[in-house]
Amino acid sequence: MATRPITDPFVLHACELLSCLGPVEAKRMFGGYGLSVEGMNVAIIADDTLYLKTNVETVAQWLAAGSRPFEYEARGKRLSVHYHTPPDDALESPNLMAPWARLALQAALAARGPKPPKRTPRPI
Numbered sequence: 001m002a003t004r005p006i007t008d009p010f011v012l013h014a015c016e017l018l019s020c021l022g023p024v025e026a027k028r029m030f031g032g033y034g035l036s037v038e039g040m041n042v043a044i045i046a047d048d049t050l051y052l053k054t055n056v057e058t059v060a061q062w063l064a065a066g067s068r069p070f071e072y073e074a075r076g077k078r079l080s081v082h083y084h085t086p087p088d089d090a091l092e093s094p095n096l097m098a099p100w101a102r103l104a105l106q107a108a109l110a111a112r113g114p115k116p117p118k119r120t121p122r123p124i
Contacts (some may be wrong), residue, residue: 008033016048017090017097027053037073040108042101044083046070046079050091051083052104059084061103082107 005027011033015024021037026045030096035043043052051070054062064083071084086100 006033010048010050011035011045013091014043014045017050017094018104019094020098021101023066037105038110040105042104042108044070046072046122049085053107053111054082054084054087054101054104055107056082057110058107059101082111 001072004070006015006070011026013022014033014035015026018020018024018035021042024042025036026033027036029044030046032044032046034041035045043050045051052062060067067084067086069080070085071078071080090097090100112121
């Protein structure tokens, strides 16, 4: 099954903003989009809002810049995940987005973690 090309102008703009990380792939998910670079999720788009990946090491920088977390409701509870909005001015150009994009990539790399060691079969 062939995938349909992305035509949403905001999604295309977000991919351009994150292009400093390399080729950005956008995929439909949960009524929005997931944006990935080299197979790592670095951003999501929900309700026409861009959220970049964060983690406990970087979240303070995002909050200091006035970003908002991605929140959703499930089973009557308000939940949030490690994605935050970039500063408004970062949405204006790839150059202004670059430091935030790099923080998102840093969080994605940290989430990937080290690969588990290969197990060697035990002799019987």
